[in-house]
Amino acid sequence: MIILFSPSEGKRSGGSGAPLNSASFTFAEAYAERMVPFAHYNDYLARATFAERSELFGLKDPEQVERFSAPLAGQPTMKAVERYEGVAYDYLRYDTLDAKAKDYVDEHTLIFSNLFGPIKAGDMIPEYKLKQGAKLPGFSIENYFKKHFTPILDDFLQGHDVIDLRAGFYEKFYTLSQPYLTFKFVKDGKVVSHWAKAYRGILLREMALNNIKSEAELMRHPIAGLNLIDMKQQKNKKEVLFEVETPERG
DSSP, rough: OOEEEEOSEEOOOOOOBBOOOOOOOSGGHHHHHHHHHHHHHHHHHHHOOOOHHHHTTTTTOHHHHHTTTSTHHHHHHEEEEHHHEEEHHHHHGGGSOHHHHHHHHHHEEEEEEEEEEEEETTTTEEOOOOOOHHHHHOOOOHHHHHHHHHHHHHHHHSSSSEEEEEOGGGGGOOOSSSSSEEEEETTEEEEEEEHHHHHHHHHHHHHHTTTTTTTHHHHHHOOOTEEEEEEEEETEEEEEEEEOOOOOOO
């Protein structure tokens, strides 16, 4: 079982892990390729104006813009799943999981970072800022990762059930070529965004706590607040439609 997941705009500060190196990431054989967008990002920051950096980060506060303009090389790292903050991660509540469930998340979850590409939840990353959809002049991060990491991901995912919990934007980084399961969440007849993020976190938490090993196991597992409405099959994509209730934080 492999779960594809989105990153978050919010990041937790600090960390006690070693600075970025070839052991920081899964797919170590592609470390050099992974660092190409990182180099473009750093080079652009070195020459960008304040306004350009502000736009790249999605920040207006001058102190924050200057803080995130500092070079990332040499900065401490922490697990990606602990670095990212946001609705999905709030409802995952990784810090409250037991060791076995944490290992499940670390090893079975691929997060599609908009700077570092596809990384495991347990990979080590520094704090950084890059607004979703922000562009580096003359360089498309999503197209780069799609080109260079599609063969790697195709091989990695082969033989696994795949659950795609990514937001739509991150599908630009990788298009699945094998069967997979995804979800759409509606409330009062309307597709929701905020609570969709919450239930993505809840789904990942439930899979981790119950050591879910297959798509069939997941579909048999009842999750409070999710009521099955419909299921559609289109080529490799199986989409499950859920009516959602406002989730509680446990």
